[in-house]
Amino acid sequence: MTAVDSDMTLVDVARSMADEIAGEATANDELRRLTDHSWKLLLTNGITRALQPARWGGGEVHPNVFADTIVEVSRASGSAGWVAGVIAVHPWQLALFSEKAQQEMWGDDPSTMHSSSYAPVGKVTPAPGGYRLSGRWSFSSGCDHCHGANLGAIAGFREIGPITVPDFRSFLLYPGQYTIIDNWHTSGAKGTGSKDIVVDDVFVPEYRTQSHVDYFFDLPLPGWALNDGPLYRMPWSVLFNYALAASVFGTAVGYVDTWTQLTADRVAINGTPFRDDALTQHRLALASHDIDSAIALMHSDLQEAWESSVAGVPVPRDRRASMRFHANNSAAIVGRTVNELHHGASGRSIFSDHALQRGYQDVQGFLGHTFLAADDLGRALASMRLGGQPVEALL
DSSP, X not given: OOOOOTTOOHHHHHHHTHHHHHHTHHHHHHHTSOOHHHHHHHHHTTSTTTTSXXXXXXXXXXXXXXXXXXXXXXXXXHHHHHHHHHHHHHHHHHTTSOHHHHHHHHSSOTTXXXXXXXXXXXXXXXXXXXXXXXXXXXXXXXXXXXXXXXXXXXXXXXXXXXXXXXXXXXXXXXXXXOEEEOOOOOSXXXXXXXXXXXXXXXXXXXXXXXXXXXXXXXXXXXXXXXXXXXXXXXXXXXXXXXXXXXXXXXXXXXXXXXXXXXXXXXBOTTSOBGGGOHHHHHHHHHHHHXXXXXXXXXXXXXXXHHHXXXXXXXXXXXXXXXXXXXXXXXXXXXXXXXHHHHHTSOGGGGSTTSTTHHHHHHHHHHTTSGGGOOHHHHHHHHHHHXXXXXXXXXX
16 A cells, blocks of 8 residues: 655645555446445545545545635546545535434444435435435445435425425435445546435434525534534535546546557557647647646636635625536546547557546446536526526535
């Protein structure tokens, strides 16, 4: 395992692990989840604990340090980067839950992680002291390595001032309360192990649930009593959006690395090196611009959100909408960029064992995540600016 210097930043740690992470990529794909070694690399080197409160032994790092770390892990292995980005947000969210929920998860072992599937597809019934939950959720990345799952469902409606909104909540469950369905057979993101979770009429106490309505409307959260740093005042949706987007950006960087290396040595049928071909050069220049621009915008948005949190001022909703659209639309642009480069690759890239296949399929697969869809967020942002009817996509 990589030796980690105490003076290294988390981004440096991720870079130092790159060869070891990349070396596990094929095994990850074959297992259809991360290898135990890959998971251990992410966990013991602090990657998945980057956003966990320092009082629980976590990194509690600046959001841009986290995002850049995910970019570097994804550059080496898209699946490892995706799992790292998704899983690392969960300790941050649990820090917003009650202290009782945190003690329950981390009291014996603060390195315990849990997975998620936030799509609100479950059936919820109110019960004394909490709720009863049933349903089937898809895409629970990294679930095989986790001790618990945070699942989404609508628990009726809430009145917030003059408006009524669906009470979209997260429900935290433990092993024994759900079943993992081994159905992850995919063409991309193979190593993420994003399997289905099934729940059959399980009781979830109130303290192990949290409403996303509270996140959206900046209402008080129980975790703030002890986790009072600026990191835990960041908007949930912005942080999660950029965790996913950073995985796409980093996987695209890795793809471009490989594409550039291979293309520099390719020779056209007429004997002309591709490195001297104007269209090839143009494609690479545009790809570099698109990815660099996406990462720069991510840095700018996360820094702005951080500064608002430091000042104790919630990020205004119009800016939050912009940030989420930036994340998703940037991911879409980067996806198109990778697609364009792939069209300019060797015809042999169609073979499943070609060096470009994994990165290409991973990027396209990641973009299918519902939380990375740009269209509804663009509509919500535009409607807000035009003074139209509110669009629920922002919740």
